[in-house]
Amino acid sequence: MLAVIWTASFLTAFSQDTLTLEKAIEIGLENNYTIIIARNTQKIAENSNTLGNAGFLPTVDLNFNNTGNLVNTHVEYQPPTPPRDANGLRPKSIAANALVNWTIFDGFNMFITKNKLQELEKAGQTKARTDIEVTVANIINTYYSIVQQQKMMYVIQEAIGLSLQRLKLAQSMKSIGTGSEQAIYQAMVDANADSTRLLQQAALIRNAKADMNRLLAREITTSFEVRPEIPINSKLEYNDLIQKLESQNAMLLTSRANANIARYDIESYRSQYLPTIGVFGGYNYTKTQNPVSPARLNRSNGLTYGVTASMNIFTGGVTNLNVQNAKILYQSSSSQYEDTKLSLKNDLYKYYNNYLTSIQLVNIQVGNVEVARKDLNIAVGRYKLGNINDIDLRITQQKLTDAENNLLSAQFTAKTAEIELQRLSGQLLNDLQ
Numbered sequence: 001m002l003a004v005i006w007t008a009s010f011l012t013a014f015s016q017d018t019l020t021l022e023k024a025i026e027i028g029l030e031n032n033y034t035i036i037i038a039r040n041t042q043k044i045a046e047n048s049n050t051l052g053n054a055g056f057l058p059t060v061d062l063n064f065n066n067t068g069n070l071v072n073t074h075v076e077y078q079p080p081t082p083p084r085d086a087n088g089l090r091p092k093s094i095a096a097n098a099l100v101n102w103t104i105f106d107g108f109n110m111f112i113t114k115n116k117l118q119e120l121e122k123a124g125q126t127k128a129r130t131d132i133e134v135t136v137a138n139i140i141n142t143y144y145s146i147v148q149q150q151k152m153m154y155v156i157q158e159a160i161g162l163s164l165q166r167l168k169l170a171q172s173m174k175s176i177g178t179g180s181e182q183a184i185y186q187a188m189v190d191a192n193a194d195s196t197r198l199l200q201q202a203a204l205i206r207n208a209k210a211d212m213n214r215l216l217a218r219e220i221t222t223s224f225e226v227r228p229e230i231p232i233n234s235k236l237e238y239n240d241l242i243q244k245l246e247s248q249n250a251m252l253l254t255s256r257a258n259a260n261i262a263r264y265d266i267e268s269y270r271s272q273y274l275p276t277i278g279v280f281g282g283y284n285y286t287k288t289q290n291p292v293s294p295a296r297l298n299r300s301n302g303l304t305y306g307v308t309a310s311m312n313i314f315t316g317g318v319t320n321l322n323v324q325n326a327k328i329l330y331q332s333s334s335s336q337y338e339d340t341k342l343s344l345k346n347d348l349y350k351y352y353n354n355y356l357t358s359i360q361l362v363n364i365q366v367g368n369v370e371v372a373r374k375d376l377n378i379a380v381g382r383y384k385l386g387n388i389n390d391i392d393l394r395i396t397q398q399k400l401t402d403a404e405n406n407l408l409s410a411q412f413t414a415k416t417a418e419i420e421l422q423r424l425s426g427q428l429l430n431d432l433q
Helices: 002-013 021-031 033-050 108-176 181-215 240-248 251-271 316-384 390-424 426-433
Strands: 059-068 071-075 084-089 092-105 274-289 297-310
Touching: 021 033, 021 108, 021 181, 033 108, 059 071, 092 297, 108 251, 108 316, 108 426, 181 390, 240 251, 240 316, 240 390, 251 297, 316 426
Parallel strands: none
Antiparallel strands: 059 092, 071 084, 092 274, 274 297
16 A cells, blocks of 8 residues: 555656746747637738738739741642742741839728738737737646646645544554454554545646646656746726727637728728729830741830729629628628627626625635644544544545635635736736747
């Protein structure tokens, strides 16, 4: 049994490098694949927000063509001119042109498109921030989950120590004739049960550390230790959190940007009612050599320029249909924004309730642990005197274990609620800086 206990302790308490929360977040921000993908998506949106992509800039095309032929010809003329045959002729032609097209008016659609691209860039930034915040929150929660599980292991180790002490007492009492063999067996059963819990707890810790390594995008079996503290900020204010949620929550900002994008879609379709005006200019060069033609060399070059204008007079009602559908989509996007805001407020309200309740429970459980520890000390003394049996002592011991576990659970719940409140209010990444 002692070997089992030592093995479990060795698996979790073996000397390893200490991973601080700050370092874990730093590694995650650099290596986590979800964050890398989010940043790449953000870069695409940023790269797309250009004047050229909006249609402000002209297009320039350059064409070049060099054609050669190998031909045989037979030409018959009016009498008395005899027919003429020519073989192996090599007529050649070269053509090159440069053309510039520039739309100078498209119903203001280029301005609308530029505004839409700016909103798409904002949406890309806030969407990336959402993914980063969720990942960072997972890293923090996983870190403190390891801390909690480690502390629970210490509680179990303490229980094992007491069980072994109880076994020793039972054996001593049996040797002097004041105890029973059944008490020894009962103490052994309880000690083995505690040892089983220790092994199970060690497995939970290893799995939690594997989850952390997965979030940090490193080898799953990487060993590390964590700092044992679970600090709790007990000064979060609900009204302040709500105000920050409405102005800084990344998911809400993304929803707002999507609504603006839908509004610009309406304006973009409406621009199709107006004419499109453009200018163009070009330079052409051609050179033709034909040994058969009376003009053996033909060369020309010059400028081309002009103005183009077009306007859709009737599109079968397609433009009107697109405008109406865009209006419906905008209404849906606006409703989605309001629904997102309401849902986020609901989440914040519930997490804040859990946060307050857990802080109160922490204070209560701290007192419970102190009382349970004193009660256990008294029970051990009474057990030595034979005033209570081993079952009563085990019940008292279990009460201390339960009180300590309840304290750890309340601390972890308070911390996870605090993290979610920081994320929902858009403060999580700010608080890390």
